[in-house]
Amino acid sequence: MIEYKGLSALDDGWVIAETAFDARFLGKFETIFCQGNGYLGLRAATEESYPSEKRNLFVAGSFNRFANQEVTELPNAADMVQLEIRLNGKRFHLEKGIIHSYRRELDLRQGEIRRDILWEDEQGDLFKMSFLRFVSLHDRHLMGMRVEITPLSNTAEISICSGINGQKTNSGAQHFVEGERRVFDKELLQLTATTTESKIEFVHTCARRIYERGVRLITAPAPSMDRRSVSLTYKLKAEVGKCITLDKVASVHTSLDKEWSEQGTVNHALQDTAREYLNKAAEKGFDRLLNENEQAWKSVWAKTNIEIKSSDSFDQLAIRFAQYHLLLMTPAHDSRFSVGAKGLTGEGYKGHVFWDTEIFILPYFLYMNPQTARKLVEYRYHTLNGARTKARDNGYRGAMYPWESAATGEEETPEWGPVDIVTGKPTFIWTGKIEQHITADVAYGVWHYYQATGDQEYMDRYGYEIIFETATFWASRLEWSDKEQKYHICDVIGPDEYKEHVSNNAFTNYMAYWNMTKAIECSRKLMQAQSDVYLTLESKLALTERLKEWEDKSKQIYLPQPDMHSFIIPQDDTYLNKQIIDLKKYRDQEQVASILADYSMTQLSEIQVSKQADILVLFYLLEDWFSKETKAANWHYYEPKTLHDSSLSLSTHSMLASDVNELELAYDMFAKAARIDLGTNMHSCDEGIHSASIGGIWKTAIMGFGGVRSWEGSLRLNSKLPQAWERLSFPLAWQGERLQVTVTRSKLEVERLTSGFGELTLLIHGREYVLRDRIVTDMKEAERSE
Known part of the structure; x- marks a missing residue:
């Protein structure tokens, strides 16, 4: 067939x-x-x-x-x-x-x-x-x-x-x-x-x-x-x-x-x-x-073109299929538009834009076609006034980005969804009201773009204002706890949408904290320079006043910490105390979300079960903030409780499995993620392609097995090939340069394709290298050093 x-x-x-x-x-x-x-x-x-x-x-x-x-x-x-x-x-x-x-x-x-x-x-x-x-x-x-x-x-x-x-x-x-x-x-x-x-x-x-x-x-x-x-x-x-x-x-x-x-x-x-x-x-x-x-x-x-030499030829086809659809779905011609959750392939999600764009799709263009990446981050500036409107309508300040965005940046999430298995009534869709981490995700996408491209003109015209306005939203969103003497974020949905109305979702709290501290860093930099950009933003946003609020409140945000013995970070205030049930039936499912035939959303909120990766996404976005032990412990705790009922989930788990040296599990999850749309399930994508999953296929291959990461302007390569792969070769854009990276079992080679000026510093398997024309490193030696 x-x-x-x-x-x-x-x-x-x-x-x-x-x-x-x-x-x-x-x-x-x-x-x-x-x-x-x-x-x-x-x-x-x-x-x-x-x-x-x-x-x-x-x-x-x-x-x-x-x-x-x-x-x-x-x-x-x-x-x-x-x-x-x-x-x-x-x-x-x-x-x-x-x-x-x-x-x-x-x-x-x-x-x-x-x-x-x-x-x-x-x-x-x-x-x-x-x-x-x-x-x-x-x-x-x-x-x-x-x-x-x-x-x-x-x-x-x-x-x-x-x-x-x-x-x-x-x-x-x-x-x-x-x-x-x-x-x-x-x-x-x-x-x-x-x-x-x-x-x-x-x-x-x-x-x-x-x-x-x-x-x-x-x-x-x-x-x-x-x-x-x-x-x-x-x-x-x-x-x-x-x-x-x-x-x-x-x-x-x-x-x-x-x-x-x-x-x-x-x-x-x-x-x-x-x-x-x-x-x-x-x-x-x-x-x-x-x-x-x-x-x-x-x-x-x-x-x-990306080349994968694998024992399963499907892997090569899957990465090209992902690249094909990433091009189809992305309006590279016009920054007024962005990528819908179904691309342009079907009526699902009505063409609306989610956090999928910043976290799962933008990275492909950052490292493959930065000109298109710029269009995607400009879109969030074009819709900034809509985000301001949403913040104001909800009693907050700054910019509160919508869960589902369309032309104006105002909230476009429908209010009613599928039937509730218990009540028989339509389910109220809370994501448009309380899934608020999208605001920090947008700011993260802006900063990620800047670090990968060095595009100062974008930051001066658009980026700083987005970061400042989103940080202002979080400052107004925080709730003071007299008991804890901390600022909390209550009544939210994190990435795990089987947990509604939770407090202190770790992903949300950490990303809000990151957003505010990044605003502090950027505003101090601009103040010190006293440039025209600073003077414009000071006049428009009253930065001096805002900076004091960000500094005061960011110091007191509650950030869930790893347990000193187990290293587990609670996904939210109550997750670790919820009922544990046998999930084997649902993890072995042929059709996603089969658990919704047995439990309502209200009931799911009382069980230790996750729809998709939640806290684990932090370990990729803010990887330097967490130890290897913390990443491994949380991966092993939360993955067995995750049903991967969202197409976003498998790629994140695969990347983190690579990070914690579970390479065969990582490959197994890559193979499953690659088959969400392209596999033999003949009804898996009737309503349209799963755009974030398509971006996730590339991320799993290049950022997972290829080990491509960036942190604060530093490019890192920590490649680890699964047993099925003999060779992985891919192009890479970085701060105006074009590179070609080739990984085999014996060596990692980085070649400079552009005749750039000066030297380029890379971190390969934790060791600093200066790239002039070509670098070749020994993979066996890298494995021994870990």
Whole structure:
């Protein structure tokens, strides 16, 4: 059903294939075969239609609110992929007739989907059918598809209806007001629509050409219009063995596009521009457009390819699959937008942005493409006023970042979720109210970016203000305990979302403390310099006054400490006193969150069970604050109590397992994390890709086994290969330099790819090295020294 190799040995590590058609599993392949370029995300529905399909086309950042009581979501734009193919008057449909052979594959090298079918209809006529589709990486507005139909047994009447279908919804919610529909020059279609609340105009344009054996046919297709749709139908006869080809190119433009959003009202100018654009693209021809896309992907892989020599070839495919989707999901073209929890692959989480971006996705771009990383951290500045609004509305000061963010930075978390197994009522979603560590996570992402890039201009324009405003939120959030003579943080949810309404969640408290102490450090630095940046921020934020508050309160924040005997840090005030139950049934589960069939969220809060990594994330983010003994003790205590019901969990546990020298456990968790979306569970990602898990695959390989970490401007490499791996080689960006790191069982080699000025200092296995051109270290010696 799913195969992890191509038809040629040269395809291995690059191709994922669907080898048999089964309509029950459409969602799996629609998600993992998704195509895009950060601007567009096109879910990989088949050309012919099936009842259980989900056709999605999303444009990054184009949020709309369907009704006042609902949160905003990415609207599902018009579909331009679906075809109605009729062969001898009967609709082509793979649940009818006989499939003699079937193969659909995604080639990660070019981001192209190919599907080849040998199909016999119910009358016994045989057809060879091929489909090819791409979303251009060369031109973000463009997509293309080619259909080839060859009768093999008898002359056939072929009808192909193709158009623009704006009748699509988001699970029933129609986000668009219908605009204009038009046919131009017989073969070019255009449909416009405007989002109901955000008033974003979408312009969908497509053109098609039809060929027989490579010769273009001059035939007038029959036009048709319906509510929110416009289409063309070609009808022709094809002789046995003669291939009929339909080439279709399509584009999406919106008034949200930067070149238009700054102009205000666009009237018909956007439509005219889109039509002119597509005409030029169509004139180039499908093959040239396809080649431009392939060359763009070739350039990407030349800079980012990671090589893993493993006893399991799936590992190499998994890392490239992760890189492919990281590119698809990230709007590198525009810092007004960020990465949703499902990327641009499905309607799950409504396209909203979580802490996933800073903690699980940003690191990839920090170390692979810092220019894109900057766009992601700029997004948090663009939404800073929304975070200020949330703080003010909740009675706090500074900036309180939302758990789920969209266009403005105001809170977008829905209030009601799945059924409560006990009450039978919808479950109230508390994360938008009390899962507040996101505010410190955003500040951490800002600082992590600065340390990895040295981008002072970003800090001066954006970064310092974010750090100061988030620290001010924490200063106002702290609650004084007369009994303890400490500041506490009460009534929160930490990363472990099976624990609601807890006090002194260790992750939250430590990150709040880090945020405030970092603000102190940055403000003192700016004060000492007395630069224009300081004078501006002092005038805007009253830094001198804030600094005194940060200094006074940060000294008295309660930070849970390791037990002097067990080294265990309590996850929160009550976790270690909760009931312990046998979790084997739930840890061996095939489907995640099976425990929710037996326990309500209220009941789970009274059991020592965790949804995902919680305190363990601290040992990665603030690794120098904790001893090896503390990390190991807590890993061994909390991991058996963790169900990994969040896709974020396995990658964190794997990284920490590497840190505490549990390499085979680390590899086992890497293998499981890599299969969350790509594995053989055929319903694991029906609603869309797990973006944080995708970022986690890269983190596990490069930051776990590759040992790449940074701390306060220092780059560290502490590589440890699992038994299954013989070699790991990857590029690395660091403070304006480009490096190539290669790890084998015998040596670790770091090569400088850029002709930078001066020397670069690295910490490799705890020892300081100066990199001029190349460093080679002995891995055996490093192992002995640990």
